[in-house]
Amino acid sequence: MKERSLIVFTILSQMAVGTFWTLGALYVWSTRQAGPGVAHELTSFGWPAISLVMVTGVVASFFHLGTRANAWRAFRSLSRSWLSREILFAVLFAGASTLLAVMQWLDWGTSAARDTIGVLAGLIGLTLVFTMGSAYRLRTIPAWNTWVTPASFFVTTFLLGALAAGALLIFPSKAPVGWTRMSLQGIAVWAVVLLGIELIIVPLWLSQLTGSEAATSSFVRITRKHGAIFKLRLALAVAGIAAASAALLEPCEGCLPTQGFSVLAALGLVLASEVLGRWLFYVARVRHGV
Amino acid sequence: MPLGVLWRRVYEVTGGGWTRSGEAWVSTVFAYNVSLACNHCERPICVEVCPAQAFTKRDDGIVLLDTEKCLGCKCCSWACPYGAPQYDEQTGRMTKCTFCADSIDAGQPPACVAACPMRALDLGDRAELEARYGDLHTVYPLPKAELTQPSLVMTPHQDAARAAHESARVGNWEEIGTRPDE
Numbered sequence: 001m002k003e004r005s006l007i008v009f010t011i012l013s014q015m016a017v018g019t020f021w022t023l024g025a026l027y028v029w030s031t032r033q034a035g036p037g038v039a040h041e042l043t044s045f046g047w048p049a050i051s052l053v054m055v056t057g058v059v060a061s062f063f064h065l066g067t068r069a070n071a072w073r074a075f076r077s078l079s080r081s082w083l084s085r086e087i088l089f090a091v092l093f094a095g096a097s098t099l100l101a102v103m104q105w106l107d108w109g110t111s112a113a114r115d116t117i118g119v120l121a122g123l124i125g126l127t128l129v130f131t132m133g134s135a136y137r138l139r140t141i142p143a144w145n146t147w148v149t150p151a152s153f154f155v156t157t158f159l160l161g162a163l164a165a166g167a168l169l170i171f172p173s174k175a176p177v178g179w180t181r182m183s184l185q186g187i188a189v190w191a192v193v194l195l196g197i198e199l200i201i202v203p204l205w206l207s208q209l210t211g212s213e214a215a216t217s218s219f220v221r222i223t224r225k226h227g228a229i230f231k232l233r234l235a236l237a238v239a240g241i242a243a244a245s246a247a248l249l250e251p252c253e254g255c256l257p258t259q260g261f262s263v264l265a266a267l268g269l270v271l272a273s274e275v276l277g278r279w280l281f282y283v284a285r286v287r288h289g290v
Numbered sequence: 291m292p293l294g295v296l297w298r299r300v301y302e303v304t305g306g307g308w309t310r311s312g313e314a315w316v317s318t319v320f321a322y323n324v325s326l327a328c329n330h331c332e333r334p335i336c337v338e339v340c341p342a343q344a345f346t347k348r349d350d351g352i353v354l355l356d357t358e359k360c361l362g363c364k365c366c367s368w369a370c371p372y373g374a375p376q377y378d379e380q381t382g383r384m385t386k387c388t389f390c391a392d393s394i395d396a397g398q399p400p401a402c403v404a405a406c407p408m409r410a411l412d413l414g415d416r417a418e419l420e421a422r423y424g425d426l427h428t429v430y431p432l433p434k435a436e437l438t439q440p441s442l443v444m445t446p447h448q449d450a451a452r453a454a455h456e457s458a459r460v461g462n463w464e465e466i467g468t469r470p471d472e
Contacts, residue, residue: 064363064364065361065362065363065382066360066361066362066363066364066377066381066382066383067360067361067362067381067382067383068361070342070359070360070361070362071361073341073342073343073344073359073361074341074342074361074363075341076341076342076343076359077340077341077342077343080337080338081338081339081340081341082339083339083340083341083363083365084341084342087341135339135365138335138339138368138369139335139437140335140369140370140371140433140437140438141368141369285368287368287369287370287371288371288433288434288437289370289371289372289373289431289432289433289437290299290301290326290371290372290373290431290432290460290466
């Protein structure tokens with residue numbers, strides 16, 4: 001598999017965008033419900049982590065290039081190349097999320113300025129995932145040229161993002177335990193819903209792989225040649241549902257560590273499932289023609 | 291030319307088999323060749339996907355690659371249904387048939403057209419070629435012409451029409467070097 005660096009880039013950047021949105025939603029919700037102090041304590045660990053993950057993803061993408069010295073030329077075809085747009089938005093999101101992390105960490109700028117940058121960064125992140133999906137929708141590759149490509153990218157984004165945000169909440173902070181517990185429960189519900197959507201999307205994708213030699217070849221590669229990996233990927237997703245569901249158990253005073261462990265386990269299982277799923281996505285790259 | 295990079299490849303398509311008719315075995319075996327390089331498409335997907343604008347389509351239709359601008363991201367080779375852009379491991383950049391643009395500019399034919407001993411290859415204006423050879427733009431194993439609208443017309447082998455329906459296959463992938471699914 002020559003696309004290891006692309007697997008790292010796409011998974012990490014989607015996870016970064018999803019974490020950004022989850023923490024953003026938590027920040028808005030907890031600010032309204034409990035005030036900015038609790039909101040800050042709940043989310044403060046997250047912003048630098050998002051920046052670190054995104055920058056790591058962008059750096060990983062360089063290893064896919066044969067001539068890294070020409071990487072700067074990747075922005076030259078914004079008017080027609082989705083790949084060019086994807087790279088632009090990846091760099092913009094890395095920059096915006098890093099700027100926000102620095103501002104939050106050092107308490108720079110006004111609250112309004114940080115909110116504005118946060119909203120902008122969030123929109124850039126969503127655009128990044130959209131451009132990523134569009135870049136892979138090559139009309140000559142039937143397994144990729146489907147609505148499933150962007151849809152599954154968005155599901156991965158919010159799924160990994162939610163669970164990664166949940167994992168960040170477990171870090172010791174001054175946030176009240178009750179708020180952390182409620183946040184983890186909300187994240188677990190969201191993750192279970194998204195995993196359910198994913199388990200619907202995957203068979204829908206497979207059902208589309210008919211009607212041409214290339215599509216059939218993709219189907220055979222996923223379900224037979226690499227059938228064991230495909231089954232493992234699905235099993236890990238189901239195990240992820242079980243682990244996330246465990247975080248929904250009746251909340252009690254002393255159960256935060258258990259709840260945190262459930263979310264961490266779900267993150268590990270789902271991350272492994274998504275990596276295998278992305279690997280299979282690249283394996284399914286069979287184009288029409290010769 | 292870098293080792294392993296073939297700007298023009300000849301695909302050997304084989305199919306058919308043997309069927310029993312009474313006491314006799316009847317052969318339905320067929321085989322034909324498809325000689326293929328870059329088709330300098332009307333809708334070149336390599337030009338669309340390249341993030342570095344390394345590909346350009348000249349006014350006369352020739353699609354050229356400026357390797358100096360190439361990042362080596364390989365997106366063009368993933369997308370092209372004719373396998374025209376090929377990766378050069380030594381330079382870390384793509385490479386592609388130029389249609390011998392320098393010869394064309396000097397009023398000479400491309401090297402492949404000049405060299406073909408069977409005179410199976412030709413070049414010219416599209417209308418002129420269609421008048422001479424017909425307007426067929428694809429045979430098995432090539433994709434539907436609508437995908438990229440290749441600047442290619444061909445007189446098909448008599449068995450080409452059977453190929454898509456009789457489990458034909460390309461028999462010389464080892465010689466060609468790459469498959470569309472690799």
